[in-house]
Amino acid sequence: MKKKIFILLVLCCIIVTSCSSEHKGNNDNLNDLEKSRSNFQTKLIKKGPAPQEYTNDPPPKGVSEINYNSGNLTLKAWLSKVPGDSKQHPAVVYVHGGFAFGIDDWIDAKKFQDAGYIVLTPMLRGENGNSGNFEFFFGEVNDVISAGEFLLTLKEVDPNRVFLAGHSSGGTISLLASMMPSPYKAISSYGAAPDQEEFLKSGWDKVAPFNVKDTNEVTLRSPNKFTESIQKKLFVYVGNKDNDHLKESYSFVQIAKENGKNVDIILMEGNHFTSLDKSILDSIDKFNKM
Structure with a gap:
């Protein structure tokens, strides 16, 4: 609930911008997110934890808190009970919305567990007492991506059926992950913000830990600038009343399709939050058919 309140407080003070600045890059480096990231190091002007308050809720019965490695960082995650049936199962990494993980995020992710998936819900750098800086x-x-690689270390996980799903900020990260090498077979984003230039202008510049006037910093965080880099089957979900993300999501998918990418947009009934449950269930159905 704190996650939703945090997002709503910021959204209440923004001016909603409906235009999109999506376009194709004008050089090879701009079109290649992996290459662009490898040649760039973010310069944080505010170093420290994520800005959202959190409580370290204990995992529910049958769920374990584990550690996974991302580069030189050791981060926390919740892992659903791994079946002891000597079979391989589909698995999913579910990335929470907002900038902290809580029990309400697990409740969202549990729909995958109920459908037979092994579920990992990572806490990211700077979140929930994790090491590293919020970026x-x-x-x-x-x-x-490292969370997906952790799932591959579990013998109970089918390495050919590892998926990624994320809501809101987690959806934006999922879009960016779709443009990088990863173990994921397919990816679903729910209520993502593909246009970070407009996203920052709408009030989130107060949260950003980097110089928002630095074009490179903004571009490297902007999925709409790298549609030619999409490597995975991508499902882009958006609520028909999610006015902050509706038009830019359609624009993002249109340009991705023009670039020949395997991307679908799925319009769901509801706003940024009320469309989530239906979106998760629909993406489970789509993952099950892959």
């Missing part, structure tokens, strides 16, 4: 959609992409 606002940069290093967190590495953390999400």
